[in-house]
Amino acid sequence: MNKADLVSKVAELAGCTKADADKVTDAVFAAITSALKAGDEVRLVGFGSFSVTNRAAKDGRNPRTGATIKIAASKAPKFSAGKALKDAVNG
Numbered sequence: 001m002n003k004a005d006l007v008s009k010v011a012e013l014a015g016c017t018k019a020d021a022d023k024v025t026d027a028v029f030a031a032i033t034s035a036l037k038a039g040d041e042v043r044l045v046g047f048g049s050f051s052v053t054n055r056a057a058k059d060g061r062n063p064r065t066g067a068t069i070k071i072a073a074s075k076a077p078k079f080s081a082g083k084a085l086k087d088a089v090n091g
Helices: 003-014 018-037 083-090
Strands: 042-044 048-055 058-061 068-071 074-081
Touching: 003 018, 018 042, 018 048, 074 083
Parallel strands: none
Antiparallel strands: 042 048, 048 074, 058 068
């Protein structure tokens, strides 16, 4: 499912236009993104949690040359599925 499919499904389930569903979908993604940028965690009960995890700096290898390179520390978004979502997928 891509974004267009998601917007269509949201419009169908909510009984609204695709334009309205697109605005709402964009707003939800923007709200989650801004919360993660601020260092907050987003918990959606029954669905899951979005958080930011820190990745430490490390040494890596260039696969083409074999040379050692430094990989900088970074932050990465993380999603943990909630119990209800896990049960829905497995049930």
